[in-house]
Amino acid sequence: MTDYTRYAHLLVNYCVSLQPGERLFVASTTLAEPLVTEVYREAIKAGGHCEFALGMRGQAAALRDHGSAAQFGYVPTLYAKAINEFEAYINITAPFDLRQPSPAAELKAARREAMQSLHNTYFARTADRRLKRSMCIFPTEALAAEAGMSLQEYTDFVFRACKLDQDDPRAAWLGVRKRQQAVVDHLNSCTTFRYTNDRSDISFTTKGRTWINSDGQTNMPSGEVYTSPEEHSVEGTIYFDYPAIRNGQEVRGVTLEVKDGEIQTWRAESGQAILDETFAIDGTRRFGEAAIGTNYDIDRFSKHILFDEKIGGTVHMAVGQSYAQAGGKNVSAVHWDMIANMRAGGRVYADGEVIYADGRFVERLWPS
Template sequence: MTYDAERHAILLAEYCIAVQPGDRVLVAASTLALPLVEALHRTLLQRGARPVVRLSYPNQMEDAQRYASDDVLDTLHPSDLEDARAFDASIRILTPTAPDLDLDPQRAARHRASLAPISPSRLHSRWNLTLYPTEYGAQAAGMTLPDYEAFVAKAMFLDAPDPVAKWGEVRAFQAQLIERLSRADEVRLAAAGTDLCLSVRGRSWSNSDAKRNMPSGEVFTAPLETSANGTITFDLPTLYGGSVVRGITLTFQDGEVVDATAEEGQDILNAALQTDQGARFLGELGIGTNVGIQHPSMNILFDEKIGGTVHLAVGQAYVENGGTNTSAVHWDMILDLRRGGRMQLDGEDFQVDGRFVETTAR
């Protein structure tokens, strides 16, 4: 199928944020996403909402990180926080663009730290992060633009007669996973270059059914902060601050990263882990379930949801899962269990080669 911005907009408004008459809704995107922004603006107005559109130019964030004075880079103006609190819901639209390879990763990390207080996840109960397919996004994924648009549509179930019903199926399947995961204490991940144990005892699991990320398809929790011990090698590349990082290996001792290497992007990895004290501890363990996404596209919004993968995030934990780790960083790193990996719960196999062994897969 071809990508349909109108269909995407309706799903975002009606399903993801459940818009209500009178809601003041922030729509933030770059000018590259204008077709979706226009469709979303109309859709919100038709439902009685008060949309506020904030457009940026491509690479505007990178310019801020390069040219801002130290004061502007490191601090948030009080009015920015007041403005962010004034919305009932927010939708942020990602538009993949070429990374700025000359950007100082330390300055980028400082800027992200200053913006942390206005993160939608900290201010709103209704927020969504989505993506509009761009030419660069297609190139990064190794696809033509029409193929990439079809990939995005399939990942969001926009090709289904009833996308909302499809996301309901995902929610029901993931509820089965959570029933078993909620009884677990120790999680062990084993694969090439990986033997890591951590505890999730007493932590709640979230059923990510695309209300907050579109697309989605994952269950996640916050590991006990001092429980991770061992080594993990993430075999799928990621982008952080617009830069590619590959072949990350982290070694944990009592929850803290004590050694970190990358085959590509070592300076980016070092800068992220030095952002603050919490950046060296885990904030998330997630399990991807979206079988509509079969291969990486160099975009974490999609790649962490690939069915048969798990991901760990260093940095900020989700308070609703019981996590206490705080950081300006939240960086998801992905391990593909389909390549001979195993996930065990209290010594029992839960996933082998990316397939669930205790729950019937869709």
């Protein structure tokens, strides 16, 4: 098998488990043609149907420079049909450039408003897996440069994080599923949680909510356990020491102060304007997710949230949209993950008991 054949086999047969007669929609760019070709081949071998949309170099810039509000508000026909009706969806991030200027605020607002209904459908259909989805990466020069690596180094990093360097990646992810399930079972027996480190002390409750075992079937790579906290329960202060990236813009040193579930104050060491803009959007001042990263093969920060939120030894919380499959009720056009390091003195408490210390679950939950 070539690397991309192995990758495609994992995406089609494990991540979305495509069955005969099911329809798969693939969204990416022309840079990802080697992987898209193999995904198409695997979909046909599985007895499914595969359609795709590939963005071109310069496409986003043309829309930004010449598009009207009506054009920003246009909902792509095939994408809409796929989100509403198809059984499977794979989104392969493969950017040409990560440093394009941002569209005008009114144009971004037009896009958010137009896509909100489809956004809600996406979350509803992925929650109960009527739409099986996988988000993944095709290594490109832009992503490698953002991560501070050569393209070959970045490709190796991606394949290692996805366990594609192992003889049987599917078996490796089934092993992740089994190990994380023991953690999830315990978390779901508790209802009060607290994250602490030298700059954070934040708590939340999960009554009526579910912790979920993220085992590679909805994101590739994965390696996390997550929930949606009770929206009015979050209390305290949390500092995110990893940079938070939103629409290609970087915010550093974010501190959020929370009372009765609502973010009361927000500060950034740099990028304050981005925080201010985000917290003006409906639903962003409550949390949609609380999670713990468990993928210790992701050994460095890459400035891509698909990888960074999974870093073993970290926790993250997301402002905005909740996960319906976890029982969350917060609604927003935004779901923005922010990451805190827990390796040096970090603790997670469940019902008052330390279950995680210095970046690791305790031995009885995560045997060495």
